[in-house]
Amino acid sequence: MTPSLPIAAEQPLLLFTDLDGTLIDHHSYSAALSQAAVRQLAERGVPLVFCSSKTFAEQVHLQRELGIVQPFIVENGSAVAIPRGYFSSATLSPDTAYELIPLVRTDAALIGAALAHFQDIKRYSNASDLELNAATGLSGAALARARDRSFTETLLTELMPEMEALMRPQLESLGLTLSRGGRFFTVQSAETDKGRAVRRLAEVFGQHWSAAPLIAACGDSANDTSMLSAADIAFLVQKPDHTWVNMDIPGLIKIPEIGPVGFSMAVRMLL
Ligand SMILES: [Mg+2]
Structure with missing residues (x-):
């Protein structure tokens, strides 16, 4: 049962959010339209937890841009980053160091070696700066x-459907999965996903807070399914063409706005 909205101010609450196409614009990568909502969450004391395929370096950079210091989930649930002193300090400086807790045993080099068996697959690690720039x-x-x-x-x-069908079982036999984000396919360990990392991090909050927090989450694409399924309150924002990705989650709240505008509407409904 989805709790009724808005959530009472005294209720311990976490908001997990996808980044690309949710907190930040799918095309411009800008978080400008989310900034007011990010401030509202900070004023209410609700941690905004990034949960994205983006790297540690990208997420730290975005946090500094937005002026927040919060735990976050990197590379599709592969690891959890927690600012040092987060649960004991009243205030944290923007250049606080983070403790990185891996939730997988694989690393990028191992995945790169598995992908090297497939011809003509360009990936971040073997693409030139020019190719990466053209794609992203x-x-x-x-x-x-x-x-x-x-x-x-x-x-x-x-990946054409035939190529995807060829690759998927071979990667799975190595303990890897292939998933589709807003823009690209990602290969990662089958040991984790965004949802498992959400539950793990929510547990950590529950251990430090007096009560287990209510989990809200906001996403836009198929690779957010596990995150939204792990949440008590799940928001799905629209893709740039004003449609929602097909997703079957009980109680899912479909926001009739795109990306950061949709994210901001979800925060207003929540608070
Ligand atoms: Mg996304």
């Missing part, structure tokens, strides 16, 4: 942060 629009430091993967590989090559 990223350049300079932002491109370096996106490349800095520890646990997963993102494919630049668009």
Whole structure:
């Protein structure tokens, strides 16, 4: 049963959010339209926890841009990052170091070796800066942060259904999975997903808080399914073409707005 909204101020609450196409714009990568909602959450004391395929370096950078210091989940649930002193300090400086807790035993090098068996698959680690720039629009430091993967590989090559059907069982036999984000396919360990990392991090909050928190989550694409399934309150925002990705989750709240505008509407409903 989805709790009725808005959530009472005294209720311990966490909001997990996807980044690309949810907190930040699918095309411009801008978080400008989410900023007011991010502030509202901070004022209410509700931790905003990033849960994305993005790297540690990318998420730390985005936190600094938004002026927040919160735990987050990197590379599709591969690891949890917690600011040092987060549960004991009243205030944390923006350059706080993070403790990184891996939830998988595989790393990017192992996945790269598995993918090397398939011809003509461009991935972040074997693409040139020019190719990566053409595919993502990223350049300079932002491109370096996106490349800095520890646990997963993102494919630049668009997989035709036959290729996907060929690759999937071979990767699965190695304990890896292939999933589709808003833009690209990602290969990662089958040991984890966004949902498992959400439950793990919510447990950590529950151990430090006086009560287990209510979990809200906001996403836009198929790779958010496990995160939204793990949540008590699940919000799905629209894709840039004003449609929702097909998702069957009981109580799922479909927000009639795109990306960051949809995210902001979800925060208003929640608070
Ligand atoms: Mg997304």
